[in-house]
Amino acid sequence: xxxxxxxxxxxxxxxxxxxxxxxxxxxxxxxxxxxxxxxxxxxxxxxxxxxxxxxxxxxxxxxxxxxxxxxxxxxxxxxxxxxxxxxxxxxxxxxxxxxxxxxxxxxxxxxxxxxxxxxxxxxxxxxxxxxxxxxxxxxxxxxxxxxxxxxxxxxxxxxxxxxxxxxxxxxxxxxxxxxxxxxxxxxxxxxxxxxxxxxxxxxxxxxxxxxxxxxxxxxxxxxxxxxxxxxxxxxxxxxxxxxxxxxxxxxxxxxxxxxxxxxxxxxxxxxxxxxxxxxxxxxxxxxxxxxxxxxxxxxxxxxxxxxxxxxxxxxxxxxxxxxxxxxxxxxxxxxxxxxxxxxxxxxxxxxxxxxxxxxxxxxxxxxxxxxxxxxxxxxxxxxxxxxxxxxxxxxxxxxxxxxxxxxxxxxxxxxxxxxxxxxxxxxxxxxxxxxxxxxxxxxxxxxxxxxxxxxxxxxxxxxxxxxxxxxxxxxxxxxxxxxxxxxxxxxxxxxxxxxxxxxxxxxxxxxxxxxxxxxxxxxxxxxxxxxxxxxxxxxxxxxxxxxxxx
Numbered sequence: 001x002x003x004x005x006x007x008x009x010x011x012x013x014x015x016x017x018x019x020x021x022x023x024x025x026x027x028x029x030x031x032x033x034x035x036x037x038x039x040x041x042x043x044x045x046x047x048x049x050x051x052x053x054x055x056x057x058x059x060x061x062x063x064x065x066x067x068x069x070x071x072x073x074x075x076x077x078x079x080x081x082x083x084x085x086x087x088x089x090x091x092x093x094x095x096x097x098x099x100x101x102x103x104x105x106x107x108x109x110x111x112x113x114x115x116x117x118x119x120x121x122x123x124x125x126x127x128x129x130x131x132x133x134x135x136x137x138x139x140x141x142x143x144x145x146x147x148x149x150x151x152x153x154x155x156x157x158x159x160x161x162x163x164x165x166x167x168x169x170x171x172x173x174x175x176x177x178x179x180x181x182x183x184x185x186x187x188x189x190x191x192x193x194x195x196x197x198x199x200x201x202x203x204x205x206x207x208x209x210x211x212x213x214x215x216x217x218x219x220x221x222x223x224x225x226x227x228x229x230x231x232x233x234x235x236x237x238x239x240x241x242x243x244x245x246x247x248x249x250x251x252x253x254x255x256x257x258x259x260x261x262x263x264x265x266x267x268x269x270x271x272x273x274x275x276x277x278x279x280x281x282x283x284x285x286x287x288x289x290x291x292x293x294x295x296x297x298x299x300x301x302x303x304x305x306x307x308x309x310x311x312x313x314x315x316x317x318x319x320x321x322x323x324x325x326x327x328x329x330x331x332x333x334x335x336x337x338x339x340x341x342x343x344x345x346x347x348x349x350x351x352x353x354x355x356x357x358x359x360x361x362x363x364x365x366x367x368x369x370x371x372x373x374x375x376x377x378x379x380x381x382x383x384x385x386x387x388x389x390x391x392x393x394x395x396x397x398x399x400x401x402x403x404x405x406x407x408x409x410x411x412x413x414x415x416x417x418x419x420x421x422x423x424x425x426x427x428x429x430x431x432x433x434x435x436x437x438x439x440x441x442x443x444x445x446x447x448x449x450x451x452x453x454x455x456x457x458x459x460x461x462x463x464x465x466x467x468x469x470x471x472x473x474x475x476x477x478x479x480x481x482x483x484x485x486x487x488x489x490x491x492x493x494x495x496x497x498x499x500x501x502x503x504x505x506x507x508x509x510x511x512x513x514x515x516x517x518x519x520x521x522x523x524x525x526x527x528x529x530x531x532x533x534x535x536x537x538x539x540x541x542x543x544x545x546x547x548x549x550x
């Protein structure tokens with residue numbers, strides 16, 4: 001074969017290979033474009049997880065209607081972005097002013113993490129250590145047990161394991177009292193523990209009040225000023241403040257509401273004293289809480305690259321310190337079953353559908369709220385409401401979380417409605433049993449005037465029983481709202497019916513007589529299990545301080 005013929009054949013072969021390869025390339029490009037087009041179409045049809053859940057507006061409206069919530073503020077952050085910060089409903093029933101993203105709500109115990117972060121900042125500065133005995137920084141700090149006084153550490157103030165009972169000492173905080181934090185600190189030594197130190201979890205507001213006082217002693221700044229200047233302003237929480245007492249002065253505020261005698265009504269009085277602030281005094285809004293959640297999900301890192309606290313300190317704050325018993329959820333709420341549950345420093349740590357959650361709830365008169373953080377998927381949700389329905393924020397929160405977790409549909413609104421209805425029935429049944437237990441046709445041992453007098457509890461202080469217009473009344477000296485009539489129940493037990501009905505905190509008042517037939521002490525207890533735990537009447541031991549007045 002000649003060289004020319006060979007070349008011609010080779011060229012023809014190369015041409016055919018080139019054409020074949022070119023065809024393959026064109027086909028591949030066409031196929032890729034088709035697949036990309038299908039993917040783009042599919043993406044356009046599928047909601048993005050960086051957007052609010054579809055149908056969110058209808059969901060919020062359904063939640064608010066089902067659980068009778070006048071106003072609600074919602075913030076969602078995801079993967080470092082604010083997905084939503086918005087208000088719904090009205091600030092106050094009977095008035096048209098709408099809730100917006102800057103409307104302030106009392107976030108109550110969601111303030112506790114701010115206190116923990118503030119102390120964490122002092123840890124990073126080397127001014128305190130988590131394991132420092134509190135008395136190293138506050139020599140006047142004293143618990144009922146001298147051993148506990150000596151051993152209790154800074155972090156013990158923040159994790160509900162001090163040995164105090166549930167809500168012990170809260171009557172010094174609310175309803176609003178005239179006792180300041182320094183006086184509360186002094187009176188702490190008279191509150192008897194309900195368990196051994198560090199042996200069990202019992203929620204304690206009073207220890208966070210002590211933590212606020214510790215912050216002031218070490219930093220030289222009042223808790224309110226420290227948190228505002230060194231945390232809120234740096235985070236960019238431009239609308240928030242740090243005191244319950246300030247909310248009444250704000251124009252753009254959600255008015256608190258309570259369920260009272262079968263209907264939801266606005267409360268009459270917004271005023272609270274500053275003593276509660278380190279445990280529950282912050283007022284905030286959706287826009288500011290979104291910024292706060294972004295910082296928390298980035299382990300304390302601020303938008304400018306600086307940090308509130310070091311990553312190590314943040315991890316200490318958000319690690320379980322006190323285990324919390326796991327209870328089985330109601331049958332309707334089976335997806336809530338947990339594998340672990342505990343409390344860190346100002347924050348609860350649990351799991352939801354096998355994902356780690358950092359969370360806290362908050363409740364003041366007329367306000368409830370929840371903050372929910374899922375670091376593994378970069379999700380944060382804050383729900384603030386101006387009505388005391390925790391079922392509302394639970395249902396809304398879980399419905400939103402399920403969307404981002406891409407789990408099968410579950411109707412949380414319907415589930416919580418069933419639980420709520422059952423709880424209402426049980427409350428009525430319990431109340432019926434209480435009234436059925438009353439011993440009929442009994443009389444007090446003494447003439448009513450003989451019960452009158454001044455009585456004192458070691459940690460709370462004085463209350464006065466007066467005989468007025470043929471009936472007994474009771475007045476807590478440090479709490480103006482705790483004033484009401486004593487209605488005879490049976491024998492030497494009366495029921496305190498507070499004139500301020502919004503308190504919903506009626507209490508049994510039992511007079512104990514000595515061998516001479518004179519009152520030797522008064523014991524109290526909540527009238528029903530539905531009374532908020534912060535009305536810790538059962539912790540009082542009231543003794544007469546002078547001759548009873550006729």
